[in-house]
Amino acid sequence: MATITKRRWTTGKGEKREAWVLAYTDAAGARRKQQFEKKRDADARRVEVEGQIVGGTYRHEAATKSVEDAVTDYLNDLVARRDRGEHVTEHYYKTTKAQLLNYVAPQPGRAISFDGGIGAVKLSQCTARTISDLRDRLRDAGVGVVTTRRILGSLSRALTYAVSKDMMAANPAATVRVTGKRGEGSKKVVPPTKNALAAVIKAADVNFALKIKFAAASGLRASEMHALTWNKIDFDAREVTVDSRVDVYGNMDTTKSEAGIRKIPLAATIATELKAWRIRSKFARDGDLVFPDTKGGYVQHGNMLKRNFRPLLESVAETQGRKFKPFGWHALRHFAISTWIEAGLQPKTIQTFAGHSSLAVTMSRYGHMFPSESHTAAMDKIAASVFGNGA
Incomplete structure (x- = not known):
């Protein structure tokens, strides 16, 4: 005692x-x-x-170590794992660092000023109430539902690391949830119309038009598309293998999740255009990138949007007028998935082709696109089958 x-x-x-x-x-x-x-x-x-x-x-250190200490140790661990080539990209590290040092343990001199952090709280005093109060202060400060979830997710991973190092006994952030007003934080996926996409493809030069077509047909994320090499395209089987991505800093990595490793079939027209592109490309060896920059390296996605895609959309908007609705590059992925739904592919197949981590992700984002008969028609069918014989 x-x-x-x-x-x-x-x-x-x-x-x-x-x-x-x-x-x-x-x-x-x-x-x-x-x-x-x-x-x-x-x-x-x-x-x-x-x-x-x-x-x-x-835990002895819980009384002397603070949340800021735990955050610092966790970020140092991320750096070590990144440098060892483990599954930590530069983009992930910088995003996590920004979330933790802007909001959880705010540091002076950063671009975002938030005075509701919990960096000074000792780990022995860090409870679920501490985390939920932080959540409420974030929401009161105007931080959106999705961003708040990401911040608390990064905090939870930092505290899980602290638990693994015996700095505290349990992770109090693990049970804290972020909810918002009905519909808040959720965005209904709306792909571009076929007419809008056709107008953009028609206005683009032949090489960039192929890039747009490929994105709109394959559903690859931009990071996956920029990392795609020729040896990942099987022209005989007409399918593309996706198993890697490149982040905004030019670092190659595996796909977002294990489900991201997948094979996607290609339409004959897309395969034919890709063959022609390979013939005229200066970078056509098996290990070369399918869509490289002028030097054969990774395309900087932001630069591509700024120099090519957005000016193209502005040009089309000038000629099409109000009937044209501009869209972002990621909407091409939504377009591909919407066409798979329209073609009658099963949800599980669509989940596989899209590289979603679960069927729940597919249905939460695209469930409203799946065709269904009216509710009253469905009830009529049920009634006819059950009560039609006078039962």
């Missing part, structure tokens, strides 16, 4: 001092001591420590 004793001493200047010393043995058998200026603080810590030891949640 813990004991509290008073300690008195005289300083070198002859001043008399006193303090209260808490002594206890932790669950591992180590003898610990902490000193307090006031007895009530020592008593409060004694009650806390005894409860944690009995409950098996005591």
Whole structure:
């Protein structure tokens, strides 16, 4: 059990001092001591420590380490894993760092100013209430549902790391959920119309038009498309193998998830145009990129949008007028998936081709696109089959 004793001493200047010393043995058998200026603080810590030891949640560092310490250690671990070539991209690291240092443990001099962080909170005092209060402050500050979820997700991973290092006993962020108003944070996927896509393809030069067609037919993410090499296209089987992506910093990595590794069939027309493109491309070896920059390297997606895609959309808008609705590059992926639905492919097949981590992801984003008869017609069919014989 813990004991509290008073300690008195005289300083070198002859001043008399006193303090209260808490002594206890932790669950591992180590003898610990902490000193307090006031007895009530020592008593409060004694009650806390005894409860944690009995409950098996005591961690020595939890009383001295803060959430900011846990965040710092986690970010350092991400750097080490990134440098070892593990599954941590530069983009993931920088995004996580921004979320944690802008909102969780705000640092001075950053672009975003948020004064509701919890960096100073000791890990022993970090509870689910601490996390939920942070969530509420983020929402009150105007941070959206999706962004709040991402911030708390990064915090949860940092605290999970702290648990793995015995800095705390449990992750209090694991049970905290972020909810919003009905419909808030969800966006209904609306692909471009066939007419709008046709107008853009018609206005593009032959090489860029093929790139747009391929994206709108294959459904590849931009990061996957920029990483695609010729040896991943089987012209005999007319299918493309997707197993890698490139981030915004030009670093090659595996796909977003294990489900992202997939094979996608190609239409004959797309395969024929790809063959012609390979013949006229300066980079046609098996290991070369299918859609490289002028030097054969990875295309910077932002530059491609700025220099090619957006000016193309503006040009089409000028000629088409109000009937043309501009769309983003990622909408080409939505277009591909919408055509698969229109063609009658089964949801599970669409999930596979899209590289979604689960069928729930596919249905939550595209479920409204699947055709279905009216509810009243469905009820008529049921009634006819059940009650039609006079039952």
